[in-house]
Amino acid sequence: MPKKIKFIFVGKLKLKFWKDAEAYYLTRLKRYFDIQKIVVKDASGSLSIKDRIEKEGENILKKIDSKDFVITLDEKGELLTSMAFAKKLTKWMELPTKKPCFVIGGAYGVCEKVKYRSNYLFSLSSLTFTHELARAVLLEQVYRAYQIKIGSPYHH
Numbered sequence: 513m514p515k516k517i518k519f520i521f522v523g524k525l526k527l528k529f530w531k532d533a534e535a536y537y538l539t540r541l542k543r544y545f546d547i548q549k550i551v552v553k554d555a556s557g558s559l560s561i562k563d564r565i566e567k568e569g570e571n572i573l574k575k576i577d578s579k580d581f582v583i584t585l586d587e588k589g590e591l592l593t594s595m596a597f598a599k600k601l602t603k604w605m606e607l608p609t610k611k612p613c614f615v616i617g618g619a620y621g622v623c624e625k626v627k628y629r630s631n632y633l634f635s636l637s638s639l640t641f642t643h644e645l646a647r648a649v650l651l652e653q654v655y656r657a658y659q660i661k662i663g664s665p666y667h668h
Contacts, residue, residue: 522618537651569623580613589633
């Protein structure tokens with residue numbers, strides 16, 4: 513039985529190229545993993561940024577369960593090379609009663625409650641990405657990490 517990986521994302525992808533990038537890497541990942549993708553609704557644009565982050569955070573927390581090992585993308589999270597990320601992902605996949613659960617917040621990030629619930633804060637880069645781009649990069653890096661683990665020539 514394939515190992516499970518969960519992704520929680522805020523907001524639907526609107527542009528075709530982001531949808532295509534996500535579909536491409538999800539299709540590749542589904543060869544190896546049972547993928548659960550959850551998309552929570554963006555909070556209303558009429559709310560203040562603080563209230564938006566809090567509302568989205570509440571929706572994220574509702575989708576996290578006790579078996580999730582939560583890895584949240586955050587600009588202050590740990591920066592890793594692809595090789596180091598592959599080692600961490602392998603370790604997370606081997607947790608006997610947990611499954612990796614990656615979280616990407618909305619346009620303004622995630623609230624402190626989500627960070628507090630997280631087991632690990634991870635940064636993709638010192639650069640700032642749109643949450644749509646971060647989603648595509650995360651999926652590619654999870655795929656790359658597994659290819660590193662199995663010794664595929666994908667990572668060279």
